[in-house]
Amino acid sequence: MDKEQTEQYVGLILQVQPRIYGYILSLIADPVLAQDILQETNMVIWRKSDEYEFGTNFTAWAYRIALFQVKAARKKMMRDKLVFSEEMINVLASEAESRLEDTQEKMALLRKCMNLLSLKQQGLLEQRYT
Numbered sequence: 001m002d003k004e005q006t007e008q009y010v011g012l013i014l015q016v017q018p019r020i021y022g023y024i025l026s027l028i029a030d031p032v033l034a035q036d037i038l039q040e041t042n043m044v045i046w047r048k049s050d051e052y053e054f055g056t057n058f059t060a061w062a063y064r065i066a067l068f069q070v071k072a073a074r075k076k077m078m079r080d081k082l083v084f085s086e087e088m089i090n091v092l093a094s095e096a097e098s099r100l101e102d103t104q105e106k107m108a109l110l111r112k113c114m115n116l117l118s119l120k121q122q123g124l125l126e127q128r129y130t
Helices: 003-028 031-047 058-076 086-116 119-129
Strands: none
Touching: 003 031, 003 058, 003 086, 031 058, 058 086
């Protein structure tokens, strides 16, 4: 991977961080553990940089890696009282992926709407909702 591709790859990683964290959190429901799994996921994404094909869906690829990391963490947690089965994790993963994709589309539409407003109106909305 040349310098330009490395920079592009790092950009892709940074761009998907909130989505991957949300995806992991929807499967684990523990913010601290989700952060740990996110870090493990990032390490795997970095180690597998040579396997990624530019032009393909990076988010879907990262979700798949995150799912494997969730499953690995789940195996470590087996002695806990409440652990979802692998089947349940797969169902949750599928649901989370579709919800997160839907959220991305809604956020893009919201950005378009926000751009139609004046800067003052945008500022008021941001102050109210952030």
